[in-house]
Amino acid sequence: MADFQKWRRSESAQGLFLISPTLGFALLLLAVPLIMVVALSFWTQDYLTLDRTFTTANYQTAWTEPMYQYLMARSLKISIFVTAVTVLVAYPVAYFISFHVAPKRKAMWIFLITIPFWTSYLMRIFLWKVILGYNGVINGTLTGLGIIDEPLSFILYNQNAVVITLAHAWIPFAILPIFVALERVDRSLIEAAEDLGDSGLRRFFRVTLPLSMPGVIAATIIVFIPTIGDYVTPRLVGGPNGLMISNMIELQFKKANNAPLGAALAISAMGIVTFFALVFLWMNRKYVRGPS
């Protein structure tokens, strides 16, 4: 009893006590629901009646049916493209803010970059349709300037449009971690590299880039994982060939009324994405850090 009294006054007990409501909420609304989705994916549904006998049939369908395989591969491809485009564009922007903007103005620039993110999410996607469309802003400008005769048709209702729109939505989330990592790079190390005779580009690849890699890795993970779950962007700008696995998950849960299959698809997608993210992290640890 005395021991318990002592423990109750310890740091550990106070911390746990303080965090328990938040943890409890997350357990109740995140852990329990996720476990239920896993359980559901091993059950079957016939119209409205749920059969609770254990079966892997949903996973067999999800992994062998060509349509689902195809959608999954396409989603993965689009997500990888989006991540690559986002990080490649975000890095120079973050670099610019960290190295070429006066310290006093940095906060303003970061604010400037996050503002478009607060435009209504649905409206932003819809406006990309207006920009990329057959009679849209880009085609109008290009024909007006006499650069092209026929409107470009390869920019809307396909995977390119999905990649552009998603990259636009996620770019602030990629810039911020890279910026934070670049801010932490010790400027004297770059000067040292300069003194030792490294030219601009060599200095960048041997000092700045490796030191900012944690930010690049964080940006990649932050963009890659949630991108797979977007069903609105593909629906609005993707056309029939731009649909992704999330559209199928949504369909199964809503109109098709086959929640167990939807659950199996959702868990499969999550598993594949997590696997790719882990492989990416592992490769970074192995090849980028180099001999220490």
Add this chain to the structure above:
Amino acid sequence: MRGKIGFFRWFIGLFLLFLYGPAILLPVFAFNTSSIVSFPLSGFTTEWFSVLLTNGTLHVAARNSLLIAITTAIFSTLLAVLAARASTRFSFFGRRSIMGFVMLPMVLPEIIIGVSLLVVIIQMGFELSLWSITMGHILICTPFCIAILSSAFMNLDKSLEEASFDLGQTRWNTFWLVIFPLVMPGIIASLLIAFTISLDEFIIAFFLAGTEPTLPVYIWGQLRFPAKLPGLMALGTVLLLVSIGLLLIADFFRRRGIRKTGIENTGGFL
């Protein structure tokens, strides 16, 4: 050297155009007389804004969204204060994994959260309602609030607290008299961020909406009708101005908080 700066100028210019493209077009079409959302523009009008004032369904959806956003802001900030205080002040068993788990919704695809909450609500036999959306929103907003509040609590000087104890104050008084005023700006920033995220959230709301729509769910329904688009542009413009206003206020308080604790301002939100 000049070539390098020149490259950056061009790159950043194009990037800002890309970034701001949709946000600039929104008010352009909101004030355009044509009911077709495309160029060339035909004339100036404020008609689409006055349409908003008389749209009853829109008002119901807006009221639902406000109700959800206010509830979400209060509860996610409360949960986040507890978590941020616990994780920055105390070291306890499993702190890293508990915090990792609580922050998980930040990287989880929203469709997963929407689907899993939907499954639980249906399995438990509850009705879908505004409450189910609120629960989902609290779940996804809490990590953002924790991120903001952690830095507010982390910047606190522990010696201020000790000084308060030495001067004979109780734990409870110390919190209210010393800690709370210092983290107040962080709390306001957290409330506003959660409010803004919840107001605009669609993916989870669409999964969990019953018969009562939120504002984004209403917008989604209207996007199908070309005649409604200019009105939506006007609505989008209003929402954008509200969001930017709230964020400017949040940023003001965040900066003030940083100044109070005497640390140089380096970053922005998130």
